[in-house]
Each structure stands twice: as structure tokens, then as C-alpha cells.
Amino acid sequence: MLSIADHACILDAATPHIVIERGVRLLHIWKLAETDAEHCAILLDHLNPPPGARILDAGCGVGEVARLMREQRPDLHFTLLNISQAQLDLAPAGMPQLLASFDDIPTPDESFDAVMFNHAICHAADWLTTFREAARVLRPGGRVLIYDMERQHGDNHLLAHHTHSTAWPWQQTRDTAALAGLDLVGVWFPEPVDTPLLRLMGDEAFYTTVFNGVRPMVMVLARDDSTNQGAQP
Template structure:
């Protein structure tokens, strides 16, 4: 799946790809109810009786084989109506603490987790009057945030996340795994990078090729078989939580990176303030699409085991307004037994509340630096 922008709003509906490696995805904001970038257009396909997703139990940790204890249970996909009842286990090994989906969809059926919706740009058509109004409100909201970001000291963190923590002076060959609509790659190309993207979603790739003329590949990373040492940097923005075997993917990333090449990961942080506040309704859980959730220390250990040297690890509140607002909407949907996209209503007060929560979390990070909604990890492939 993809939307015509690669922005913070590309996470509002759980980074919902048509597959585990399609990450630059968006749907209407469930808390701001439709305030979208002007180029965004969406279609929704609902199935009255979607086929059931076959599952396998996973009671032991996929990373360390420790015993799992229930963290959340009896969860249903209220945003998109994927069938099934889901839960999350946490590894009881204090040195691991991985969180994983239980039961887990079988690989052959994972596409059903994305089948109840499709979020492709409709040929980038001009939106109608109401969509244009929402676009202007969205633009105004973004301008307000940028002004407040400067006041609260969040501007530099936002800018760094938008460029995936790549040094603005750096150049070289860049691969974005789960490139979606390709807008991030286009921006980096304008800054002098030689860019390549890969995504399992053929419609997203086709739209990106048509709009930007980028070099993009349809498929998964392992099957692409890029030559060893092909890239100076690889970015994975909200991808690793969708993968069946994240360790295998990280090993493949290390193979295709040049010596001292850079890996940048962004993923939901289950140790966040939002998860503590909203519990089973936290937006970052997103069952059954998120198969693994990594506390910061767990993510560091996994990346180091794959042969990388971690050079930076932090959490951020840049998108906390999205996480907190969407979590509140998920809670409301479950309370009222709703399934599917929420009504497209403009609710500025709700958006303002979420924005204030964003700044509150950012300030709290000074005391609790690992409590942001997202973890950002930067590593190099030169580990001994």
C-alpha cells in the first residue's frame, strides 16, 4: 500500500502494507478524521465474510526461546476488520523482553491481514472540494506543529527523522526497504543520493515509477539478490515489525552493505509512554500485521547479533500525536464494537489534544529517554 506522501501521516493506519515489506503507507487519520495531504486519495474494499487466517501457536520466544507470558489478549482488528482473535506474549527472559503476536499467521495467509483495505493513490487525481478543505486544514495543522516544534525544541528531531537520520552531507547508493510510494527516495535523490527502493506492493511501485521515475524493485529483499556490498546505506522505516524472520533480513542487509555501510531502523517502541497509557489499545500493536515488537535494548541486541555496530539508539516523540490520537480512536471503536475506517470528520480539538500530548511526551523524554513512541536505531556494518 502507499499514499502520495511519505510523511508522519504515512503511519496513521499502522503502516498498512499489502505485505510485510511495504512500509510507506497511509490511510485517513482515525483521530484527525480525514485531514490528509492534498495529493492523498484512498479506496476502501470491505469483505462481508473475509476468509479466516490460518495460524500457528508460538509460546516460546522467536529470538531466545524463552517462555512467553501473556501481555495482551482477545484483540480484534477494529481498524480494518482482518479476521481472527489475537494476543501478544512477552519473553520472560529479562535480557530479551521481545513481544510477539500469538498465535501467528502462517506465511501463506499473511496477505489476508491486509485484504480488507487497499490504500493506493487513485492516480493522483485532483480531490473534491471537501478533500481540498481537509487538505488545507491539514496543511495549517502541519504549519502550527512546525512553529511549536521550534518553541519546544522538536524541530531538529523531526528533520532528522524525515531524512532517516542520514547525514545531509553524505552521498552514495541508498536502498529503502519497504519504499512504498517512493517520496522519501525522491527527496534523497534531489539531495544527491543514487536511490533504489524495494517493496512487495506492485501498485505502490507502479505509482512511484510513474510519478518519480525511480529505480524500484517489486519483491522481498532476499529474493532481490542484490550484489554484495551494493549500498552505502539501507533504511527500513516501520518494516521490521512486519517481518517473519527479522534476523534473516538483517543478515541480508549486512551482506548488501559496503564496509562501514549504514543501517537505519525506525519501529514502534513498546516501552513508550503511549503503550503504558493505552495498553491493549496502543496504536503500535496493530494485530495481526505487527508480528514482533522490540524494546530498545532488544532491538540493539538483535542488530548486534546480525553483525552490526550500533552507533546511535534513541526514541522519539515526533509522531506521538498520531500514536496517542489513534490509540484513543481504537479504544473508542472497541468500546462501541466498530470495525473499519472511522467517519471522515474534521475534529480540530481532538487534533490539538494529540498535539499537546506530543509535546508533553517530548519534554518527558528528558527524564525518560527511552519512552518515546518510536525507536530509531543507526548502525554500521563494520562490527568485528
């Protein structure tokens, strides 16, 4: 298994090529609408942040989700977090950037109203650690948006080997998040209208083998507001 540093190196080498030469700015397997803007509007509807919300885009890619959401909701304040400097270098201006892992977020407790992981928590080495860190930086009642893969059958062997990611049944994701004080608000399994990753890879047999048994999932969680995550007994 690659270390996070190795992973960042691979992404650093690949992303500028994808973004600049192929014009792909959303690093998503599936799209839920014809245009990138409509796709991100669907994700934003699920998160439904309050006016003026401070949102952490954890594993932000080149910040395209945040850029499109900000176009739709200029009142929102996005912070971009990534382990890849090359991706942050391609991100839009006017959004604070954090070069860091989502397992060790360099902001105080309760700094955000929402944290989103768009095809990002799949790269977590330990999902519970990542959820605990998201819960720590969320205000009580704050929300987490996950847009990612859900595993319906099979195992993660090929997925982990080829994409350094894992996909779990939605109940396992819900139960792991609950251990971090993040309670399920809702889960959806939308039908994709496009598979940009397949077009990028250009190898249907390989794509079908690696992504066998997974489907798109949108999950929204809320930090339990009856507990103080940082409090000691």
C-alpha cells in the same frame, strides 16, 4: 498469521485508497515534525549518508521518504524495494524499483552504502534474517537506519494480530542486529508532534489499545568493516 503474499494483497488493496483519497503518502504511525519534508529531514540527519550514497529503501511504501530525502539531497541514489506492486506503481519516477522481500534482496553483496527501514522492519517475520540480508548488501562501514516502534512494556499480541507487525525493546533490536554484524551507532526516542495513523484509523480507543506500550525509535547501525559477511572460514 498471514503469509507475506496475503500481507501484500491487503496492502495492495488498501494503499491506493489511502494515498489517493486521503492524501497520506508517508505510511508512518508518528510524525516528528509538522511537515512531511521536515520529518524526513530529521531521519536523513540521523542516517547522515556520504555524498553520492546508494541507499536501499527497504519496504519503501510509495517511495515518499526517498522522494523527500532526494529533494533535500539530490546527490543521493535511492533504490525502492517493496513486496507490493501497487505501492511501487505509486512511487516517483527516476528511482530503480525491486519487487521483492527484504529477506531476499535481488542485488549483489555490498551494493549499497545505506539501507533504511522506515516502519518496515516491524513487518519482518524473522528480524535476524532481515538484518543478515541488509548486512550482506551493505558495503563494509555502510549504515542502516531504522525508524520504527520500540516496545517499553506489554507484548505484541494485539499489534501482531491487527497490524502484522512486532515491536521489541531497543536492546533486543541492537542485540539481534549485532548477530548479523551490524553494530549500534546510536538510538533516539524522539517526541512525536503528530499521529497520522490515529487520524487515518479515526478510533482513538482502538489505537490506544493496539499501540499501548510502544514509542517512536530511531536507530542507526553500521556494518562491522572488520569482517567479510560473505567469507567462508
